[in-house]
Amino acid sequence: MSHLNAVTFVIVVASFLTVTIVGFASARWRPAEDPMHLNEWGLGGRGFGTFVSWFLLGGDIYTAYTFIAVPALVYAGGAAGFYALSYTIMVFPIVFIFAPRLWSVARARGYVSPGEFVRGRHGSQGLGLAVAATGILATMPYIALQLVGIESVLTVVGIGSNTGNALVRDLPLIIAFAVVAAYTYLAGLRAPALIAFVKDILIYLTVIVAIAYIPGRLGGWGHIFSVSSAHLKTVNPATGKPFGSIVVLPAGEWAYASLALGSALALFVYPHAVTGVFAARRRDVIRRNAAMLPAYSLVLGLIALFGYMARAVPAVNADVKADGGNPQLSVPLLFAHMFPSWFAGVGDAAIVIGALVPAAVMSIAAANLFTRTIYRELISPYATPAQETRVARLASLVMKVGALGFALELNKTFSINLQLLGGIWILQTFPAVVVSLYTRWFHRYALIAGWAAGMTYGTVQAYRTSGGGQAHFGASAAPVFGHVTYIAIAALIVNLVVTAALTPLFRTIGLQDGYDETRPADYTADPVTVPAAAPRPKAPAM
Amino acid sequence: MARRAPSGKSPATWGTVTLLMAVAIIGTLWVPVYARSLPKLSDFPFFYWYQLIWVPLTAVICWVCYLLLRTKPTRGARK
Numbered sequence: 001m002s003h004l005n006a007v008t009f010v011i012v013v014a015s016f017l018t019v020t021i022v023g024f025a026s027a028r029w030r031p032a033e034d035p036m037h038l039n040e041w042g043l044g045g046r047g048f049g050t051f052v053s054w055f056l057l058g059g060d061i062y063t064a065y066t067f068i069a070v071p072a073l074v075y076a077g078g079a080a081g082f083y084a085l086s087y088t089i090m091v092f093p094i095v096f097i098f099a100p101r102l103w104s105v106a107r108a109r110g111y112v113s114p115g116e117f118v119r120g121r122h123g124s125q126g127l128g129l130a131v132a133a134t135g136i137l138a139t140m141p142y143i144a145l146q147l148v149g150i151e152s153v154l155t156v157v158g159i160g161s162n163t164g165n166a167l168v169r170d171l172p173l174i175i176a177f178a179v180v181a182a183y184t185y186l187a188g189l190r191a192p193a194l195i196a197f198v199k200d201i202l203i204y205l206t207v208i209v210a211i212a213y214i215p216g217r218l219g220g221w222g223h224i225f226s227v228s229s230a231h232l233k234t235v236n237p238a239t240g241k242p243f244g245s246i247v248v249l250p251a252g253e254w255a256y257a258s259l260a261l262g263s264a265l266a267l268f269v270y271p272h273a274v275t276g277v278f279a280a281r282r283r284d285v286i287r288r289n290a291a292m293l294p295a296y297s298l299v300l301g302l303i304a305l306f307g308y309m310a311r312a313v314p315a316v317n318a319d320v321k322a323d324g325g326n327p328q329l330s331v332p333l334l335f336a337h338m339f340p341s342w343f344a345g346v347g348d349a350a351i352v353i354g355a356l357v358p359a360a361v362m363s364i365a366a367a368n369l370f371t372r373t374i375y376r377e378l379i380s381p382y383a384t385p386a387q388e389t390r391v392a393r394l395a396s397l398v399m400k401v402g403a404l405g406f407a408l409e410l411n412k413t414f415s416i417n418l419q420l421l422g423g424i425w426i427l428q429t430f431p432a433v434v435v436s437l438y439t440r441w442f443h444r445y446a447l448i449a450g451w452a453a454g455m456t457y458g459t460v461q462a463y464r465t466s467g468g469g470q471a472h473f474g475a476s477a478a479p480v481f482g483h484v485t486y487i488a489i490a491a492l493i494v495n496l497v498v499t500a501a502l503t504p505l506f507r508t509i510g511l512q513d514g515y516d517e518t519r520p521a522d523y524t525a526d527p528v529t530v531p532a533a534a535p536r537p538k539a540p541a542m
Numbered sequence: 543m544a545r546r547a548p549s550g551k552s553p554a555t556w557g558t559v560t561l562l563m564a565v566a567i568i569g570t571l572w573v574p575v576y577a578r579s580l581p582k583l584s585d586f587p588f589f590y591w592y593q594l595i596w597v598p599l600t601a602v603i604c605w606v607c608y609l610l611l612r613t614k615p616t617r618g619a620r621k
Binding site: 086090220222250254257260287526 | 563566567569570571572573574577578579584585586587588589590593594596597598600601602603604605607608611612613
């Protein structure tokens with residue numbers, strides 16, 4: 001893998017150049033009367049119908065995590081990694097239930113980020129800030145994970161690896177990211193929305209060809225499963241236990257279910273997923289998409305199986321070992337060894353572009369959060385829409401530089417674990433964001449206390465968990481009352497218990513509730529027209 | 543101005559939707575049901591094909607719920 005495969009490389013570069021042109025051209029797609037408004041830059045005009053939303057949401061929530069991290073888990077540990085399929089199955093009923101309410105209230109009130117909703121609902125600047133800061137914090141390592149995905153493709157293609165010089169090694173990644181940052185800055189959400197089309201064509205093409213072609217070459221699914229099963233039964237010298245199992249064992253069932261549920265609950269409170277929802281034109285677009293997005297889950301399930309295919313190719317195993325046992329290389333290596341060079345290039349391009357689209361949406365989402373919840377609340381309360389848009393553009397650049405720092409400074413395993421930590425953190429905003437869609441029973445200060453308790457508990461637990469050769473932040477599941485559980489779920493329970501216990505206490509001692517600027521009808525509103533601008537709340541926010 | 547969607551669906555409709563959604567979530571949440579390798583479907587262990595089949599099932603459930611909750615465009619609404 002140290003040598004450069006010219007054909008594969010040319011295909012990857014050509015695909016990258018194509019999406020670069022699409023990215024810059026997208027600024028002229030569905031042109032807006034006033035492009036310097038956050039509804040335009042940050043939400044693509046809030047006018048995406050079912051078709052575009054399907055591509056955008058699919059392109060946004062199926063990331064390098066799907067294409068690199070999940071098959072790597074399956075390659076290394078077998079069935080345990082399949083929780084990701086279960087997670088992407090149950091996420092859509094969950095989205096179906098609450099996302100339309102969130103969309104309606106955001107549309108009715110002109111919100112562009114979840115932080116604003118929480119601030120408006122509870123009249124609490126502090127709570128809005130907590131939600132915004134958590135969103136930005138959790139998104140940064142998630143973007144870094146996208147870069148790690150791109151890096152593993154570059155390593156297998158033969159550039160960016162095996163060089164002592166750090167700058168030369170990372171240069172391709174830095175250039176690619178600078179280009180993405182440039183067109184995101186210019187075109188906002190329109191760029192990833194349009195590029196998502198290219199991404200999906202490449203992904204679906206790669207997956208269909210791989211599923212139709214590779215198992216035949218490897219002697220059928222029976223052989224693939226039996227080779228993987230035999231490997232998973234062997235004992236891992238590092239832990240003294242088997243590597244994994246082909247079917248989840250009773251001891252792992254609780255972890256499997258809690259990882260799936262925790263990830264599913266967390267996904268649509270992530271800012272980038274919320275941004276994708278807010279960009280929809282009508283309320284029904286979200287429900288229709290909940291029924292149509294599972295097509296991507298099928299793709300995720302099949303890509304997860306790539307992990308087993310890779311295990312059945314001896315050359316892949318040898319190359320993974322040669323690179324220090326990094327399982328994240330298994331999918332690009334599978335392409336390199338099973339496909340002709342040109343089609344390996346198509347598959348690699350699919351992964352690279354598949355990582356660029358969510359990275360762009362994530363930086364936009366974090367920029368929206370920063371602008372509306374931090375900049376407008378704390379720095380410049382009377383900013384004009386044009387000023388807001390300028391700030392958001394700059395914030396998106398800062399997010400990208402920060403994520404690049406994460407990806408370059410930290411080793412690869414660590415950034416995957418930080419992404420899992422991101423899941424723990426973001427889930428702590430669930431009571432403030434999702435429960436508040438239905439009830440204001442929780443007191444605003446109780447929500448802040450619950451959030452703080454959940455964040456602290458989750459971070460400490462994750463810090464104390466060793467795994468993968470690391471003393472800290474080694475895994476995302478830890479024993480709770482004898483069951484190995486996803487820490488995010490345990491922390492959410494701590495969060496909810498604290499919030500529920502303190503709410504009556506705070507009411508009893510007479511702490512004031514905040515002013516709720518939303519109205520019951522807002523939660524079922526289905527406005528045809530886009531609100532011109534978000535009005536400032538009349539009552540001073542606390 | 544903002545047009546409000548009528549939220550007046552019968553409790554029976556909401557009950558059906560809630561039940562269907564619960565089924566769709568519990569289908570793969572209850573791991574002991576499918577943490578087994580038999581029966582196989584061609585070469586696929588039960589664990590894998592059971593979950594893969596839930597993908598289209600969830601899609602159908604969501605679509606049915608969408609149809610149940612869909613509100614007809616109110617009078618005068620334009621596309």
